[in-house]
Amino acid sequence: MELISSVAITILGSIALFLLLKWKNLHRPPCIKGWIPWIGAAFEFGKAPLEFIEKARIKYGPVFTVFAMGNRLTFVTEEEGINVFLKSPKLNFELAVQNTVYRTASIPKNVFFTLHEKLNIVVKGKIGTVNLYQFPGQVTEELHEQLKNLGTHGTTDLNELIRHLLYPVTVNMLFRKGFFPTNRTKVKEFHQHFRAYDESFEYGSQMPGCLLRDWSKSKKWLLTLFERNIPDIKTYKSTKDNSMTLFQAVMDTVEKETHERHCSSYGLMLLWASLSNAVPVAFWTLAFILSHPSIHKAIMEGLASVFGTAGKDKIKVSEDELNKLLLVKWCVLETIRLRAPGVITRKVIKPIKILNYVIPPGDLLMLSPFWLHRNPKYFPEPELFKPERWKEANLEKYSFLDSFMAFGSGKFQCPGRWFALLEIQICIILLLYKYDCTLLDPLPKQSSLHLVGVPQPEGRCRIEYRQRM
């Protein structure tokens, strides 16, 4: 008798468990699991993640999960999911990015959690809209300096050209004037290591460093560069106004809280954040302008009306002039719309209902600005480069078009966005004003290899430039 009842209890228990699991799974979004335990669908997903997301959306609907490398990545692609992503208090930014921060910059979890909010406020204060007026003069000055290295004419890869302008300008502005090397060999080394670090950043954020030897070497090189220069950066005083650079302000906070440790790690994080997206955006903007002759012509007319006939003068660009050259700003924004980061992410901390699904805690909720910006519901004729669509945005009040998500959203959306726009606009203005530029190759395709950040071009895109008289 006893045996029968214990068998019955086991069977009933198993049925109940089976039904519970089935019920739970019924309420979870469809999951693409692959067939290898833990690795899941990582191989198929990793080959071309941007395309994978779009194909999965068509096949599985607006909410679906990809299981890869032990993580459940749940993608949301339509209104309901997007609204949850933007507003739900059951999501957390810090928990979503902490592992990446640890692997890529060696910032321990406890330090990251203690400092994140404070540093976010410091960065917003230093390069947010209130202090933006300080930058046009300095950025223009730095860019004129770097443009001298171009000589009077030449043919080169456009991406290389932009890197040679914006790496030093950004580093000298945000870290310390003169921090960027000037010696040719050192410059080459910096480019080599930063590019290696940036190109494999996404892999570095998911795998132990020992599996990515070259990437780890470049990360070490960059950390050492900071370590060696921290004392100099600390004591540097601007000759102009005595104000601290962004990195000096960040270091100030890091030192107070961690007794002088981790400054180099934060330096590396800030270096990556300030270069990895802004530089490819400047490249794409110029490539789009030069491959649209009517837009190129309209910009040149605008430049002539503000600065006089284009030539080799050392023009000054202030906020006033930038506001008169709205077409340039629209071109930068339209470029960012078309070359937006593949995903932004948040960690689910409590069960969340989206449509008929329940997303469990522990999932990473993913939203793709890249695909959102290609939805004709939000952006008609989404594949076309149409800067004039930005007429509708209230840029004077610092607001973008609805559904534009390239800088993320909410409290932790990109604090460098206004600085990035300003720097890219000035770069485009000075290049086009001082040089007659022609693209020698068609606009390249974007690489679909990465999900993090602005996509890089696939293949070369050469430019011929000639200094104006």
Ligand code: HEM
């Ligand atoms: C066009 C260029 C840029 C793009 C497209 C871009 C995009 C983004 C995105 C998508 C995020 C994540 C936001 C989220 O998940 O809600 C982010 C964060 C961040 N960005 Fe940018 N960014 C750009 C330029 C810059 C620049 C020039 C800086 C300069 C310092 C910068 C500093 C940061 C920092 C510090 C964070 C982390 C914020 C935090 O953890 O609180 N970004 N950016």
